Amino acid sequence: MAAGILISAIAVCHQHHIVQENTNPVISIAKEHLQKYVHNAFPDVDFFSTVKKVEVVEGECEKNHYWENFGKEKFCGWSTYAKCKTDADCETGGCSGQVCEGKGEGTITTCEMRDCYNRQGYKCKCIDGKCQWSLLKQQCWIIKFYYHLPEGYLAVYVDKNTNNVIGGTQTRQ
Numbered sequence: 001m002a003a004g005i006l007i008s009a010i011a012v013c014h015q016h017h018i019v020q021e022n023t024n025p026v027i028s029i030a031k032e033h034l035q036k037y038v039h040n041a042f043p044d045v046d047f048f049s050t051v052k053k054v055e056v057v058e059g060e061c062e063k064n065h066y067w068e069n070f071g072k073e074k075f076c077g078w079s080t081y082a083k084c085k086t087d088a089d090c091e092t093g094g095c096s097g098q099v100c101e102g103k104g105e106g107t108i109t110t111c112e113m114r115d116c117y118n119r120q121g122y123k124c125k126c127i128d129g130k131c132q133w134s135l136l137k138q139q140c141w142i143i144k145f146y147y148h149l150p151e152g153y154l155a156v157y158v159d160k161n162t163n164n165v166i167g168g169t170q171t172r173q
Helices: 025-041
Strands: 013-019 051-062 090-093 099-102 122-127 130-135 137-147 152-159 165-172
Touching (some): 025 152, 090 122, 099 122
Antiparallel strands (some): 013 051, 090 099, 099 130
């Protein structure tokens, strides 16, 4: 039951095809990672006794570091939306690097370091002609642990090249 009260996160994954192999080593990587998270968040819950199915999907995922950042303040950097043609026209600015701005803008901010300025998984890029923050995307394995009470799944994203956990999400159905 307690696993059902997790806060949902929005994540973008473009699924290419499904691989259902219970012997797939990425399942072990994801399970080991999720065990640490679930145990820290809910020490008295045996989450894996509620899992009714595990599915491995190949796709493109946002490198959102969901599990490492759970319970922490979300990224709060901001953008000037300066005009740009390429990523080279954009750069980070501000005293703490929290601003995505046009090259040479020189945005001045107060010099404070907040946890939410951590840009891990974000890049200052030119998107639709404007400098703005974007979550990095890469090819990954999406390991879905389907549970009941309530119905849904926890997903762990594992980088296809390094086998490192790069993010995840929770979805209620």
